[in-house]
Amino acid sequence: MDAEVLIAGGGPVGLYLAAALLQEGVTVKVFEQRQAPILHTRAIGIHPPALQALAGVQVASSMVHEGVRIRAGMAVSGGKTVGTMVFDRVSRDFPFVLALPQFRTEQLLEERVLALDPGAIARGARVTGVADDGGKVTAAVEAGPGATSPSGGVTGALLVAADGARSTLRERLGIPVVRRTYPDHYLMGDFEDGTEYGDKAVLFLEPGGIVESFPLPGGVRRWVVRLDSPAKAAAGPGDLAQLVHRRTGIRPDPATNSMLSAFSVRSCTAQRTIAGRAVLLGDAAHEISPIGGQGMNLGWLGARDLAPLICAALAGKPMGPQFREFERNRRRAANVARRQAEINMMLGRPLPQPLLRFRVAGIGLAAAIPPVNRWAAARFTMQ
Numbered sequence: 001m002d003a004e005v006l007i008a009g010g011g012p013v014g015l016y017l018a019a020a021l022l023q024e025g026v027t028v029k030v031f032e033q034r035q036a037p038i039l040h041t042r043a044i045g046i047h048p049p050a051l052q053a054l055a056g057v058q059v060a061s062s063m064v065h066e067g068v069r070i071r072a073g074m075a076v077s078g079g080k081t082v083g084t085m086v087f088d089r090v091s092r093d094f095p096f097v098l099a100l101p102q103f104r105t106e107q108l109l110e111e112r113v114l115a116l117d118p119g120a121i122a123r124g125a126r127v128t129g130v131a132d133d134g135g136k137v138t139a140a141v142e143a144g145p146g147a148t149s150p151s152g153g154v155t156g157a158l159l160v161a162a163d164g165a166r167s168t169l170r171e172r173l174g175i176p177v178v179r180r181t182y183p184d185h186y187l188m189g190d191f192e193d194g195t196e197y198g199d200k201a202v203l204f205l206e207p208g209g210i211v212e213s214f215p216l217p218g219g220v221r222r223w224v225v226r227l228d229s230p231a232k233a234a235a236g237p238g239d240l241a242q243l244v245h246r247r248t249g250i251r252p253d254p255a256t257n258s259m260l261s262a263f264s265v266r267s268c269t270a271q272r273t274i275a276g277r278a279v280l281l282g283d284a285a286h287e288i289s290p291i292g293g294q295g296m297n298l299g300w301l302g303a304r305d306l307a308p309l310i311c312a313a314l315a316g317k318p319m320g321p322q323f324r325e326f327e328r329n330r331r332r333a334a335n336v337a338r339r340q341a342e343i344n345m346m347l348g349r350p351l352p353q354p355l356l357r358f359r360v361a362g363i364g365l366a367a368a369i370p371p372v373n374r375w376a377a378a379r380f381t382m383q
């Protein structure tokens, strides 16, 4: 065999799994279709259970060192603070949500994988097919220009498809999915932080819809504005700054914009995650709305649970029931995260002023009751 475990997709989840397996002495080959990483901030929120898992592959301390520790989140409406949620009791080791751009997270994970095995990642290599003969799995790999491994068949004992929300391997494995679409669209961008919110996350509950705002390393702040319809293709930093200003009174400086992206929300859950010698992981198994920042975290927690099962199976232990339990548990976790994201999106939808006042008062009341506040903080941080 070329490696015991083949991983299709070198995103955050595939890289995390590779590090976890390499640490246990398992041979791994990661195939990543992109020649170079994309420098997009994308996922930024990393919750305490995921930080604990990342500590297990020895990258949490570098991430915490570089990221912003968000220790509290505020709800603001009409210029007034409605409530504050503090994360100091959500975890002993990581009493915060860490904000770090996804590309930096991926770089740190990649460095860890390469420190464990410099030849473990093949870039510019796309997995186009999978054949399972019951005893081994063969991945068809198509090498692009400048690829670090040749085209051809690569064999392993197991293939993990961590190839993202648009997983083509899921389709090739014949795994059905349940998709949901939502009436929620967003425009988001990163700007120099001219506010006085520091390391706090702020949710602005306004009649036109929610505006979310998160600190990022380097004095940057992300702004996310909810829209009723998809943002215009030509929308630029000035449009986003204007929307933020109209709803919150704060005007990010368009000249300092470093990332702009529009997205519409959907979710997609694979009906199975195991097919013979192949396992779906991360967004390939469950795409969750980004609102609430759970998708990447959910993928890591799945990888954390999968790694010991793979090690035991490779050591010759019969692991059928454990893999089935893993599948059930991950589907349950994905459903919990999806529902949480649906609540988050619902709370951000526009409302006429009298109804908004009612909603805001409810949020303020809940935030003022300490056990409710602590429960909400635990739910928000995926615990």
Ligand SMILES: Cc1cc2nc3c(=O)[nH]c(=O)nc-3n(C[C@H](O)[C@H](O)[C@H](O)COP(=O)(O)OP(=O)(O)OC[C@H]3O[C@@H](n4cnc5c(N)ncnc54)[C@H](O)[C@@H]3O)c2cc1C
Pocket: 008, 009, 010, 011, 012, 013, 014, 031, 032, 033, 034, 042, 043, 044, 045, 046, 102, 125, 126, 127, 128, 162, 163, 164, 165, 167, 168, 169, 261, 263, 281, 282, 283, 284, 290, 292, 293, 294, 295, 296, 297, 298, 299
């Ligand atoms: C705007 C936005 C904000 C978000 N914010 C957060 C957040 O704050 N917190 C959070 O937890 N989540 C967040 N998410 C979700 C998070 O980005 C995803 O859940 C996460 O990237 C999933 O990781 P993954 O490794 O499963 O898939 P991906 O990140 O999609 O990685 C898959 C990789 O596989 C590669 N690939 C695909 N097909 C093949 C193939 N056939 N062969 C080889 N390689 C292949 C791709 O090039 C890619 O690098 C956000 C998402 C968006 C869009």
